[in-house]
Amino acid sequence: MRNENLTQGAFSFVNGSSEMASLIRMKNWSGSPLGALESWPEMLKSMIATVLASPFPMHICWGKQLFLFYNDAYRPILGSTKHPVAMGNPIGDSFPEVWEQVGPLYQTVLEGQSVRHSDRELILNRNGSPETCYFDFSYSPIIGRGGQVLGVMTYVVETSVRKFAEIEKLKLSKSVYAINEELTTSNEELVQANEELMAVQEHLKQTINQLEESDTSLRLAVEAADFGIWHIHSLSRDFITTPRLRELFGLGHFEKIIIEQAITQIREDFRDYVSTTLENAIYNNGEYDVTYPVIGLNDNKLRWLRAIGRLRADPSGEFSDFTGVVMDVSDIKKDEERKNDFIGMVSHELKTPLTSISAYLQFLEMQISKAGADNLQRPVARVIMQVRKMSKMIEGFLDLARFESAKIQLNREIFDLAGLCTELELEFADQIGTHIIKFSGKESVMVFADRDKIAQVINNLVGNAAKYSPNGSTILMSCVRKKNIAMVSIQDQGIGVEGNEQVKLFERYYRGENNGTIAGFGIGLYLSAEIINRHNGKIWVESEAGNGSTFWFTVPLAN
Numbered sequence: 308m309r310n311e312n313l314t315q316g317a318f319s320f321v322n323g324s325s326e327m328a329s330l331i332r333m334k335n336w337s338g339s340p341l342g343a344l345e346s347w348p349e350m351l352k353s354m355i356a357t358v359l360a361s362p363f364p365m366h367i368c369w370g371k372q373l374f375l376f377y378n379d380a381y382r383p384i385l386g387s388t389k390h391p392v393a394m395g396n397p398i399g400d401s402f403p404e405v406w407e408q409v410g411p412l413y414q415t416v417l418e419g420q421s422v423r424h425s426d427r428e429l430i431l432n433r434n435g436s437p438e439t440c441y442f443d444f445s446y447s448p449i450i451g452r453g454g455q456v457l458g459v460m461t462y463v464v465e466t467s468v469r470k471f472a473e474i475e476k477l478k479l480s481k482s483v484y485a486i487n488e489e490l491t492t493s494n495e496e497l498v499q500a501n502e503e504l505m506a507v508q509e510h511l512k513q514t515i516n517q518l519e520e521s522d523t524s525l526r527l528a529v530e531a532a533d534f535g536i537w538h539i540h541s542l543s544r545d546f547i548t549t550p551r552l553r554e555l556f557g558l559g560h561f562e563k564i565i566i567e568q569a570i571t572q573i574r575e576d577f578r579d580y581v582s583t584t585l586e587n588a589i590y591n592n593g594e595y596d597v598t599y600p601v602i603g604l605n606d607n608k609l610r611w612l613r614a615i616g617r618l619r620a621d622p623s624g625e626f627s628d629f630t631g632v633v634m635d636v637s638d639i640k641k642d643e644e645r646k647n648d649f650i651g652m653v654s655h656e657l658k659t660p661l662t663s664i665s666a667y668l669q670f671l672e673m674q675i676s677k678a679g680a681d682n683l684q685r686p687v688a689r690v691i692m693q694v695r696k697m698s699k700m701i702e703g704f705l706d707l708a709r710f711e712s713a714k715i716q717l718n719r720e721i722f723d724l725a726g727l728c729t730e731l732e733l734e735f736a737d738q739i740g741t742h743i744i745k746f747s748g749k750e751s752v753m754v755f756a757d758r759d760k761i762a763q764v765i766n767n768l769v770g771n772a773a774k775y776s777p778n779g780s781t782i783l784m785s786c787v788r789k790k791n792i793a794m795v796s797i798q799d800q801g802i803g804v805e806g807n808e809q810v811k812l813f814e815r816y817y818r819g820e821n822n823g824t825i826a827g828f829g830i831g832l833y834l835s836a837e838i839i840n841r842h843n844g845k846i847w848v849e850s851e852a853g854n855g856s857t858f859w860f861t862v863p864l865a866n
């Protein structure tokens with residue numbers, strides 16, 4: 308039987324306008340275990356009325372079976388699947404998924420104790436799928452007049468939203484913490500990187516300071532030494548010069564100078580030599596350390612300059628920068644000139660009496676031979692040999708003086724260099740009886756050179772070969788043509804020269820460490836090198852200490 312109009316009397320406990328009151332009223336209870344509504348115990352009705360009237364989510368569970376009655380405020384907790392079936396049915400039937408957890412709590416309350424939980428987690432299946440929910444609830448017993456427990460009164464609030472917010476907050480603060488940690492770490496790394504950067508910066512600062520210092524010292528040194536500086540671009544041939552360099556070439560500080568003009572200012576007898584050495588330095592990375600006289604453009608003054616340069620390839624590999632310093636060595640040159648004049652004068656003065664001595668000795672030799680004074684022949688021959696040595700020495704000094712004062716001119720002619728060697732081979736056979744001297748070249752090699760000067764070089768080299776090798780050993784001479792040059796070699800079986808000394812031998816007054824007590828002045832090879840250089844040739848030695856030496860020189864072929 309429906310209870311629609313029964314809002315009075317026995318049904319007055321459900322006469323409210325709430326949805327749940329209406330549901331209870333509408334339900335046919337006669338077939339239910341609780342029986343018809345009017346037969347319900349007064350206590351139950353009054354409890355239901357209390358629950359329905361509460362704006363707070365409440366329910367009661369009546370009897371041992373725990374028949375559930377709830378209010379409108381509680382209804383959302385049941386979701387879309389548990390309501391309305393749950394109303395008036397045992398609560399355990401509506402919450403099978405959590406009954407293992409909450410059943411024992413109800414049992415405790417039925418035994419007379421209250422239960423209270425905060426944020427209790429329950430996984431409910433109320434909207435078609437399991438859902439984690441949180442609740443604050445308190446269960447308390449409904450006590451009958453006789454003190455017996457009739458059911459359970461429940462206040463329940465779903466705290467899921469707040470709990471989730473808390474969980475999120477916790478997660479968030481954990482990740483914030485983690486981010487913070489990471490930030491702290493990166494901060495520490497940043498601090499470290501910063502410290503390293505500062506150290507690098509400090510180092511850089513120091514390096515820059517050092518660079519500035521060395522730059523300043525270099526500038527001061529350049530200024531103190533009165534050096535001029537230049538750069539030549541290998542492709543454009545731009546000639547960048549400092550004011551001092553322009554001054555050394557007799558120009559005003561701000562006047563422009565190009566490389567070709569600088570070369571025309573070099574005195575004629577040095578011009579070719581400097582120009583060839585310069586081109587060779589720029590394009591073949593050759594050595595550049597030259598001393599030459601320059602006529603000042605505006606002041607017409609003669610200055611001796613020494614220039615030292617070095618080629619530096621650009622990292623692109625496309626061009627090079629040939630850079631260097633130039634200094635005024637006129638005073639040194641003047642001193643040298645004075646010294647040379649003195650050497651020249653003394654040598655010249657010595658030459659005259661020596662020539663007479665030579666002539667008298669030859670006359671004496673003839674007279675001794677005529678008179679048959681054999682015992683005097685040997686000593687006179689010795690004296691003649693010593694005088695010849697002395698003459699050669701004086702001749703060398705005279706040559707040196709002439710070279711230094713640039714008074715030596717080359718008298719070039721076309722001649723057969725191999726022929727000259729053959730001639731000299733015969734002369735050596737007469738003059739140098741201590742060694743076997745052989746010339747191996749038989750083909751003629753025509754060259755364009757100063758015959759006397761080249762003969763002087765060969766004389767020097769063969770003389771040295773005899774001087775620095777044991778008596779009785781062989782000296783081999785050769786003369787060959789190679790591409791556009793003639794090459795002459797003089798090979799001995801003597802004491803040889805250490806590798807590090809080989810270049811120095813050609814310096815003026817240089818005497819090797821190897822020669823012990825062998826007398827000399829260290830000018831023979833210097834003069835030879837000067838002569839060969841003036842011919843645009845090359846001179847060098849191949850040797851090993853203790854294993855003999857081969858001296859080579861080249862001169863250009865006749866065209």
Ligand code: ADP
Nearest residue numbers: 771772775812818819822827828829830831832
């Ligand atoms: P000098 O012979 O008067 O010392 P040079 O200029 O002719 O002067 O030679 C320079 C140096 O070169 C010599 O002192 C010697 O040490 C070395 N030298 C020259 N020729 C030879 C040679 N054929 N073998 C070994 N050393 C040599």
